[in-house]
Amino acid sequence: YDDRDGWIWFDGELKPWREANVHILTHAMHYASAVFEGQRGYNGKIFKMEEHNQRLIDSANILGFDLPWSREEIDAACIDVMEKSGLNDCYQRPIAWRGSEQMGVAAQKTKPHLAIAVWEWGAYFGEDAIRKGLRMNIAKWRRPAPYTAPTNAKATGLYMICTMAKHAAADAGYGDALMLDWRGQVAESTGANIFFLKDGKLHTPTPDCFLDGITRRTVMGIARENGIEVVERAIWPEELEGFEQCFLTGTAAEVTPVSEIGPWRFEVGELSLGLRKQYLDMANGRLSNK
C-alpha cells in the first residue's frame, strides 16, 4: 500500500503518498499506542463522519492521549483529503499515534500525530460472499475482557489477535472467523459485528467487550423502522444451531450475509439482503439518514 500515487493528510498538511512515513522508534509501533478509524465515502459524502471522528478522539483519550485537533478540524481534514484524492466512493483510514520522542513503556513525552489516508476499497469480503454468503470458522483467540484491555477503543493492539484469527481462517479455507469472548459467548468477527435471525427477530450480542459498531447501530435502526424486533443479549455458540440467517455489519463489511459458521449453516435470505440494500441506500443518500 505504500508505493502509489496520491495524498495523505499528515499532521495538518497533505503529503505525497510515498512520503507519509514515521520514524522506526515511533512509540506506537513498539507499544501499540495507536487508535484508528475506518469510514467510507459514498457519492462524495463520508457516511457517519462525525460519529467516526468522535470515536477516534474518544479512543485516543481512552489510551491516555489528546489529539491537538478538534472534531471539526478532523472532519474538515477527512473531506479535504477525499476531495484531493478525487475519490467519491472510497474507504478512509484516520490513524492517531504516539510519536518517537521517548522510548520505553512510558510515553508522556511523546507527541500525538494524526494521518488520514483514502483509497478505493470494494466489497471487503469479495462479491462472492455477498451472493453466496461468507464462510466462517471459529477462532481459537477470544476477545479479551473489558478489565483486560480497553475493548471500547478502536485501538491497534486489539487487532493482533484478529489478524492471527483471520490468517488461521484463511489457511483452513474460510473467509473470516467468529470470535468468542473470554466467557465463551459469541462476540463478533475479526472486523465486524454479527447478527442472527430467528422467528422474525434479530439477535445480536451485547457489545460489552467489543465495539458497538456504527454500522451495527445504523442497521438496528433500519430493522426497527421496518418493524423488526432487535434483541441484544448474551448468545452462546450452542444457539447457532437454531438461527435461520446470519450477517455481519461494519464500515468495510457493510452488510455481508454469512452462510456458514463451523458446522452450522444459514440461508442467504431476503431479510439479510434487504437490510444490506437499505443500508447502502442510506449510505448513498437514497434513503433518509436517521
Ligand code: PMP
Ligand atoms: N468490530 C471490529 C473488530 C471492527 O474492526 C469493526 C470495524 N470498525 C467493527 C466491529 C464494526 O464497527 P463499525 O460499524 O463502526 O465500522
